[in-house]
Amino acid sequence: xxxxxxxxxxxxxxxxxxxxxxxxxxxxxxxxxxxxxxxxxxxxxxxxxxxxxxxxxxxxxxxxxxxxxxxxxxxxxxxxxxxxxxxxxxxxxxxxxxxxxxxxxxxxxxxxxxxxxxxxxxxxxxxxxxxxxxxxxxxxxxxxxxxxxxxxxxxxxxxxxxxxxxxxxxxxxxxxxxxxxxxxxxxxxxxxxxxxxxxxxxxxxxxxxxxxxxxxxxxxxxxxxxxxxxxxxxxxxxxxxxxxxxxxxxxxxxxxxxxxxxxxxxxxxxxxxxxxxxxxxxxxxxxxxxxxxxxxxxxxxxxxxxxxxxxxxxxxxxxxxxxxxxxxxxxxxxxxxxxxxxxxxxxxxxxxxxxxxxxxxxxxxxxxxxxxxxxxxxxxxxxxxxxxxxxxxxxxxxxxxxxxxx
Numbered sequence: 001x002x003x004x005x006x007x008x009x010x011x012x013x014x015x016x017x018x019x020x021x022x023x024x025x026x027x028x029x030x031x032x033x034x035x036x037x038x039x040x041x042x043x044x045x046x047x048x049x050x051x052x053x054x055x056x057x058x059x060x061x062x063x064x065x066x067x068x069x070x071x072x073x074x075x076x077x078x079x080x081x082x083x084x085x086x087x088x089x090x091x092x093x094x095x096x097x098x099x100x101x102x103x104x105x106x107x108x109x110x111x112x113x114x115x116x117x118x119x120x121x122x123x124x125x126x127x128x129x130x131x132x133x134x135x136x137x138x139x140x141x142x143x144x145x146x147x148x149x150x151x152x153x154x155x156x157x158x159x160x161x162x163x164x165x166x167x168x169x170x171x172x173x174x175x176x177x178x179x180x181x182x183x184x185x186x187x188x189x190x191x192x193x194x195x196x197x198x199x200x201x202x203x204x205x206x207x208x209x210x211x212x213x214x215x216x217x218x219x220x221x222x223x224x225x226x227x228x229x230x231x232x233x234x235x236x237x238x239x240x241x242x243x244x245x246x247x248x249x250x251x252x253x254x255x256x257x258x259x260x261x262x263x264x265x266x267x268x269x270x271x272x273x274x275x276x277x278x279x280x281x282x283x284x285x286x287x288x289x290x291x292x293x294x295x296x297x298x299x300x301x302x303x304x305x306x307x308x309x310x311x312x313x314x315x316x317x318x319x320x321x322x323x324x325x326x327x328x329x330x331x332x333x334x335x336x337x338x339x340x341x342x343x344x345x346x347x348x349x350x351x352x353x354x355x356x357x358x359x360x361x362x363x364x365x366x367x368x369x370x371x372x373x374x375x376x377x378x379x380x381x382x383x384x385x386x387x388x389x390x391x392x393x394x395x396x397x398x399x400x401x402x403x404x405x406x
Contacts (some may be wrong), residue, residue: 001298003386009034010384023355023389028173028201028333028380030223030363033287037226040286044279052278053252053269067278070285071268077288078218079209080235084267087234087241088281092200093123095219095234096167098271099196100127102244104165110136113162115193117142117150118370119172119179122363124198128167137164148175149325156187163193170202170218174364174376175323176307177335178206185215194240194268200224205303205331207296210235214231218360222280226287231280234271248273275368299383303332306381306390310334313394329402332381335362341404343377349403350377353396 007013014031015021024032039177043067050059052067075083089095104127108114108346114128118141132139140163142155159166166188171178185195194216199403202208204225210218217240222231236244246253246264251274255263264270291299311324311334322336337343347359361368368374379393 001294001383002082002303003302003383006294007384007386009036011035011038013384015071021354023385023392025379025381025385025389025393026356026358027204027222027382029205029358030229031226031382032384033226033283034290035230036290037283037287039074041228041279041283044282045259048282049279050274051244060388063278066282067276070281073285074233075097075287076149076235077292079211081211082238085235085238085241087236087268087271088276089219089232089234090230090277090358091221091223091232092198092219093221093232095232096196096198097127097246098234099236100131102247102271103194103240104128104131104137105134106245108135108137108164111162112137112164113140113160114138114165114167114314115140115142115155115163116166117155117168117179118144118367119150119169119177120167120364120367121169121173121198121200123366124167124169124196125366128165138162141366142174145325147325147327148323148371149328150178150179152180152183155184159187159191159193163188163191165196166193167196167198169198169200170208171199171331172206173201173333174335174362174367174378175325176330176335177325178202178329178331181208181215185213189214201331201333204291205300216240220343222284222287224380225284226285228277228280230277231284233284238267241271244271246270246273246287249398250274252276288391294383300331301364302383303381304330306385306387307332307334309380310381310390310393313390313395317394317398319406320375323376333378334380335376335378337373337376338401340406341400343375345404346377346397347398349400350393350396352400353392355393355396357393 050063052064188195196217197215199220203220218235223229253273287334319339343359
């Protein structure tokens with residue numbers, strides 16, 4: 001990969017217009033956007049903007065074509081069998097809630113079990129807490145090994161005849177572990193459970209084929225993979241989606257509306273109520289094209305190598321604790337803290353040196369409690385970052401201790 005050529009595509013690196021030089025290590029929260037994506041969205045709003053599906057005029061046709069072509073492109077990208085299996089949402093969080101409310105509430109009963117891992121984002125915890133309380137089902141957790149990697153033995157032993165849903169992250173936004181989705185999906189199917197994959201941190205970094213994985217659902221957000229905020233995707237197997245009731249109602253998801261009842265549109269539209277973010281969806285397709293032109297495998301290798309390089313640079317800093325399973329397959333995230341410095345102070349001092357990291361619980365409070373900390377600082381890398389930036393990060397992280405008088 002030509003990193004300098006890639007970096008030229010990202011306007012945030014224009015320090016003159018940005019106002020300062022920034023080393024952006026917060027891609028796990030949201031990615032920066034290349035100019036190609038910004039231009040695609042701009043072109044849509046300049047020359048293609050209309051409400052899709054609902055007009056008999058030229059611009060409505062053009063908007064519909066842009067929207068539906070994006071669906072087809074994403075369907076091919078993730079290996080879905082049918083275009084109807086691609087549902088556009090606002091983000092992965094909305095997609096997970098759609099599954100919980102439209103599938104789980106109507107299929108679970110008292111005594112059933114929902115299995116998740118302690119690694120999960122709140123979006124893959126709270127909906128299942130609500131489902132469990134409303135249906136009488138039990139929410140079960142799989143935990144970690146001593147090296148912070150997922151304990152697959154623990155997870156497997158918790159899959160039984162009562163397990164109806166296994167919902168898990170494909171890649172952790174805290175410990176960086178890449179999860180063996182195919183293995184867990186196979187275990188779930190052995191007992192007749194469905195497998196749901198939170199791909200928010202997976203899809204931006206690794207090529208994912210839902211047919212090969214055989215997962216029943218997969219969700220991801222656009223804004224974490226170079227696309228605009230407000231875009232997301234729910235993939236679901238067609239035969240499951242067809243039996244599910246709509247999550248939101250009104251707008252384009254209806255077939256007929258009478259005074260006392262209504263009938264609903266076919267897939268995928270019965271899950272796409274109201275006017276959709278067509279410009280954002282166009283940007284999402286363009287973002288995936290941009291990544292494919294570089295090479296998804298090349299992106300993953302570069303990012304994971306860069307994160308491990310940074311890990312090696314900081315692992316011996318005094319009093320640091322890094323929650324990183326170095327012997328597991330990992331992505332581009334490093335979460336850490338000092339025993340004697342709060343993560344918010346770490347992030348603030350780094351920010352004063354132009355290094356942007358995240359601090360807090362990263363929407364993973366149960367995981368942080370399990371790890372025995374209230375918060376961590378997190379550096380997350382992307383293919384638009386460099387080794388030189390990783391070295392500056394490490395240097396300034398060491399300097400944090402000096403600033404704090406330690």
